[in-house]
Amino acid sequence: MKCPLCKGRMEKATAAIEEDSISFETYRCTSCGEELLNKDQLKALASKYRHLRKAKPIHFAKWGNSLAVRIPQKMVLELNLQEGTEALILREKEGLKIIVG
Ligand SMILES: [Zn+2]
Numbered sequence: 001m002k003c004p005l006c007k008g009r010m011e012k013a014t015a016a017i018e019e020d021s022i023s024f025e026t027y028r029c030t031s032c033g034e035e036l037l038n039k040d041q042l043k044a045l046a047s048k049y050r051h052l053r054k055a056k057p058i059h060f061a062k063w064g065n066s067l068a069v070r071i072p073q074k075m076v077l078e079l080n081l082q083e084g085t086e087a088l089i090l091r092e093k094e095g096l097k098i099i100v101g
Contacts, residue, residue, distance in 0.1 A: 003029035010036065021094050022048050
């Protein structure tokens with residue numbers, strides 16, 4: 001693939017949208033830095049945004065020396081969570097992931 005602006009060489013690269021904490025694969029011109037996404041890369045990026053749109057805002061509360069997270073009621077009901085329900089918390093590249101059940 002050649003750059004439509006300068007006819008330079010396009011190479012696969014990883015780009016990021018910092019404000020949304022999203023990284024995605026793109027083609028970047030080795031000469032001028034122009035970035036282009038092919039159809040599959042665009043689909044992958046759209047999929048990440050669809051996933052992010054399902055995210056709910058939360059706040060942390062102080063609980064002793066730790067912090068607690070308040071889970072929205074809709075998720076509590078959907079996942080049948082109760083006080084004492086055990087889950088796993090994982091540190092991931094994008095943040096934290098809580099695995100229930
Ligand atoms: Zn270029």
